[in-house]
Amino acid sequence: MDTVMLQFRHRGMAPGLDEVAALFGLAPGEIDATFGVIATDPAEGLYTVRIDVRGADRVRAALAQRPADPAEGLFANPPIAPFGPPED
Amino acid sequence: MKRNLIIELDYGARLAEAAFAAASDPQAGLDPAAVPDIAGIALDPSFAPTVIPGVHATDPTAPGYVSGQKVELALTEAGEIDPNQATYIVRATAEEDKVEEILAQKHVVGVFADVEIQPSLICPGSPPMGDDGDVERLLCVPQMRRLRMDGSGVLVAIVDTGINLAHLSARGRPITLDVARSWVPSPGMVPGNAPVGHGTMCAFDAAIAAPQATFLDIQLLRSSASGPTPMSGVLSDAVRAYSHLISVMTAPRRPGEARSLVVNNSWGMFHPSWDFPVGHPGNYSDNPNHPFNRIVAALERVGADILFAAGNCGANCPDGRCQGVTANAIYGANSHPSVLTIAGVDISNTRVGYSSQGPGRLARNKPDLAGYTHFRGSGVYAADGGTSAATPVVAGVVAAVRSRRPFQPGNPAASPAAIRALMRSTATDLGAAGFDFDHGFGVVGGCALVRRFIRVRPIRPIDICRRIPELCRPRPLPIDICRRFPEICRGVRRPDLPLPPPDLPRPGPQFAADDESLGDFGFELGGASLEDLLAAVWEAGYYDGSQVTGGAAASRSPAKGCGCGCS
Numbered sequence: 001m002d003t004v005m006l007q008f009r010h011r012g013m014a015p016g017l018d019e020v021a022a023l024f025g026l027a028p029g030e031i032d033a034t035f036g037v038i039a040t041d042p043a044e045g046l047y048t049v050r051i052d053v054r055g056a057d058r059v060r061a062a063l064a065q066r067p068a069d070p071a072e073g074l075f076a077n078p079p080i081a082p083f084g085p086p087e088d
Numbered sequence: 089m090k091r092n093l094i095i096e097l098d099y100g101a102r103l104a105e106a107a108f109a110a111a112s113d114p115q116a117g118l119d120p121a122a123v124p125d126i127a128g129i130a131l132d133p134s135f136a137p138t139v140i141p142g143v144h145a146t147d148p149t150a151p152g153y154v155s156g157q158k159v160e161l162a163l164t165e166a167g168e169i170d171p172n173q174a175t176y177i178v179r180a181t182a183e184e185d186k187v188e189e190i191l192a193q194k195h196v197v198g199v200f201a202d203v204e205i206q207p208s209l210i211c212p213g214s215p216p217m218g219d220d221g222d223v224e225r226l227l228c229v230p231q232m233r234r235l236r237m238d239g240s241g242v243l244v245a246i247v248d249t250g251i252n253l254a255h256l257s258a259r260g261r262p263i264t265l266d267v268a269r270s271w272v273p274s275p276g277m278v279p280g281n282a283p284v285g286h287g288t289m290c291a292f293d294a295a296i297a298a299p300q301a302t303f304l305d306i307q308l309l310r311s312s313a314s315g316p317t318p319m320s321g322v323l324s325d326a327v328r329a330y331s332h333l334i335s336v337m338t339a340p341r342r343p344g345e346a347r348s349l350v351v352n353n354s355w356g357m358f359h360p361s362w363d364f365p366v367g368h369p370g371n372y373s374d375n376p377n378h379p380f381n382r383i384v385a386a387l388e389r390v391g392a393d394i395l396f397a398a399g400n401c402g403a404n405c406p407d408g409r410c411q412g413v414t415a416n417a418i419y420g421a422n423s424h425p426s427v428l429t430i431a432g433v434d435i436s437n438t439r440v441g442y443s444s445q446g447p448g449r450l451a452r453n454k455p456d457l458a459g460y461t462h463f464r465g466s467g468v469y470a471a472d473g474g475t476s477a478a479t480p481v482v483a484g485v486v487a488a489v490r491s492r493r494p495f496q497p498g499n500p501a502a503s504p505a506a507i508r509a510l511m512r513s514t515a516t517d518l519g520a521a522g523f524d525f526d527h528g529f530g531v532v533g534g535c536a537l538v539r540r541f542i543r544v545r546p547i548r549p550i551d552i553c554r555r556i557p558e559l560c561r562p563r564p565l566p567i568d569i570c571r572r573f574p575e576i577c578r579g580v581r582r583p584d585l586p587l588p589p590p591d592l593p594r595p596g597p598q599f600a601a602d603d604e605s606l607g608d609f610g611f612e613l614g615g616a617s618l619e620d621l622l623a624a625v626w627e628a629g630y631y632d633g634s635q636v637t638g639g640a641a642a643s644r645s646p647a648k649g650c651g652c653g654c655s
Binding site (some may be wrong): 039040050071 | 331
């Protein structure tokens with residue numbers, strides 16, 4: 001499935017997957033459970049989940065209800081590859 | 089010894105005809121019959137004779153003279169190269185000591201060395217230059233080891249395709265792996281047992297300078313998520329891997345446990361089309377708020393030294409996956425201000441043509457410095473190449489530094505920022521003076537780091553008594569002959585003066601001289617000191633002298649009837 005990363009702020013302990021799904025209007029299957037909820041910046045209370053792009057519109061709608069924050073939102077999940085050996 | 093030579097010949101009709109014909113025929117070779125007989129050379133038949141146009145000095149008074157032009161081509165009236173004034177070169181081999189004889193022969197204008205040349209830049213597909221032994225030497229690794237700069241007590245995380253321990257052992261660089269703190273993206277994968285590939289190469293190259301480090305196998309690029317190649321992944325897996333590394337750094341510490349962590353990342357995003365567009369709030373390449381860029385900063389804040397490869401999209405000969413995009417090609421975390429971004433140079437300190445150039449997307453002054461690459465090393469590939477190899481070479485040096493300056497929370501001198509500053513300030517400058525977008529601050533300076541870590545000790549004065557104790561043993565006082573016998577020092581010969589009463593030798597237990605040899609003086613010598621003896625000898629001599637010169641007898645004559653001149 002095509003995925004994107006959802007980063008959001010959360011106070012207190014790391015939220016569970018169910019809590020994240022409820023916060024952003026996602027179905028349980030739209031959040032990657034193997035990825036889990038990762039603290040990307042613990043000092044700032046920033047957490048990230050990996051979600052199916054089919055839930056992106058609902059997430060945007062939920063985010064629109066929150067104060068504008070450049071650290072919150074849907075982020076690219078681009079492919080990565082080794083830098084070697086160089087190919088012609 | 090045979091040498092490859094370029095032989096320059098003067099005009100000959102057949103030679104000129106062949107040379108001018110070959111100029112328009114790339115398949116042409118050499119017809120030996122067209123070349124005059126030259127003794128001592130073996131012509132190369134694959135090298136067609138080549139015209140070297142003649143020149144002559146310009147006439148400044150001639151119409152059309154171009155100021156500053158000192159020579160001009162010798163042309164025919166038709167404006168073509170004049171074959172009579174041209175010379176012609178052929179390629180040949182000859183014994184080195186025959187060059188003078190060849191040069192003296194008719195038709196030979198010059199004989200020149202035909203030296204081997206190489207492309208000025210290493211590019212994808214170029215053969216390796218040097219080997220890991222050369223890299224060791226350039227980094228002053230033996231000197232580092234003498235200072236215990238060897239990675240001991242330091243964790244080195246290879247975030248890559250996985251490490252194969254057996255291969256490293258077979259190649260002579262066995263490493264210690266911490267399986268418990270390694271990480272795999274999927275169940276069933278075993279740290280240290282990955283297929284031999286890119287990650288194994290990175291571990292090999294990090295072990296050049298940090299053979300005693302404890303490695304963590306972070307098999308990010310074996311993730312099950314689909315990427316553009318079989319050995320690839322997606323960036324969200326890197327977020328997971330980094331979350332694991334943060335937990336490694338923040339876990340409760342055991343007494344004496346190493347907690348310095350160097351993180352090697354020889355991977356990245358090859359092309360901006362893989363990303364959201366620049367300006368999109370979810371973009372990765374230019375966006376410090378992207379989750380991966382945030383977690384990179386978080387890992388650095390808890391004390392990890394993070395290195396990223398600059399990439400292989402250098403303008404001279406980029407990797408094909410760059411799709412021709414070579415400007416501003418250091419993307420995302422590879423250009424993060426909290427990491428060291430590593431360019432690549434070969435062992436001659438020449439930037440490899442594919443090494444990505446700055447400026448970076450997140451931080452402008454990228455790359456930070458360069459590491460050695462494209463050498464024969466791990467045996468995984470023909471060459472340990474790409475900025476992929478340059479980065480672990482530098483990561484190993486950082487780990488070696490951490491052996492001497494371990495991370496200590498709250499100590500600014502041991503922070504990752506301080507280590508980055510140290511690495512930049514000890515780099516050997518290349519290219520334009522100071523920072524430049526090709527090499528950063530220069531190539532990693534292992535030897536300069538060694539000099540930084542040599543402890544400066546005050547020079548202690550030489551303790552001569554400790555070194556040569558014989559010099560400092562208590563000795564008898566020197567005889568002050570003038571004090572004891574002032575007549576001598578006044579220079580007045582007054583033999584009639586009474587001599588000072590000699591100190592007669594006193595018997596004593598310490599004297600070990602041969603009594604019989606001195607007994608002629610009639611003294612009892614059993615316990616005399618050296619000074620006593622010298623005084624007695626002097627007295628005897630004085631007495632004898634006075635007898636010879638007819639002077640008055642000494643006040644005291646040796647008490648002996650001996651038949652030796654005394655009366």
